[in-house]
Amino acid sequence: MAAPAPGLISVFSSPQELGAALAQLVAQRAACCLAGARARFALGLSGGSLVSMLARELPAAVAPAGPASLARWTLGFCDERLVPFDHAESTYGLYRTHLLSRLPIPESQVITINPELPVEEAAEDYAKKLRQELPQGSLADPFEESPLRGHSPALGSLKATRPLLPRHSKGTPSQFSTC
DSSP states (O other): OOOOOTTSOOOOSSHHHHHHHHHHHHHHHHHHHTOSTTOOEEEEEOOTHHHHHHHHHHHHHHGGGOHHHHTTEEEEESSOBSSOTTSTTOHHHHHHHHTGGGSOOOGGGBOOOOTTSOHHHHHHHHHHHHHHHSOTTTTOOHHHHOOBOOOOTTOOOOOTTSSSOOOOSSSOTTBOOOO
16 A cells, blocks of 8 residues: 555555554655655654554564665654553553564664653753754654654653653653653
């Protein structure tokens, strides 16, 4: 299935059809971004149903590009919770189990929180990691322009280029978002 044109609203008859189109869109965007020899592709991922859609469809969609292409991907998470990676609410943990185990993306290219830190320190540490891996302007601020988002109640949104992550006054203190 061909990916929908960027900027258009597309309607899909099933989650399977949506997943296939989304995987094709990611593969196409990655291919465009990686056209240069030193280019990188950065992708911000959210949790929820997106995990299973991408786990089902993305490996086949990116397979033609080969492992060398995936080695130039950088992944981050848009709605991570401050829980251990083996916890059912960890967005990274779900992707690690269901998708990253099937793609040769180096662990060093996956930006994660430090679940051992207190919430404020973890948020600041994660923001620092994002700024180091994705310097403003160097990758056209990828998490600002094209994060893949699902719907996650109670989590705010913040563009990766802002200096600090928000301090949530409502909801549980272990929730923060980076894009």
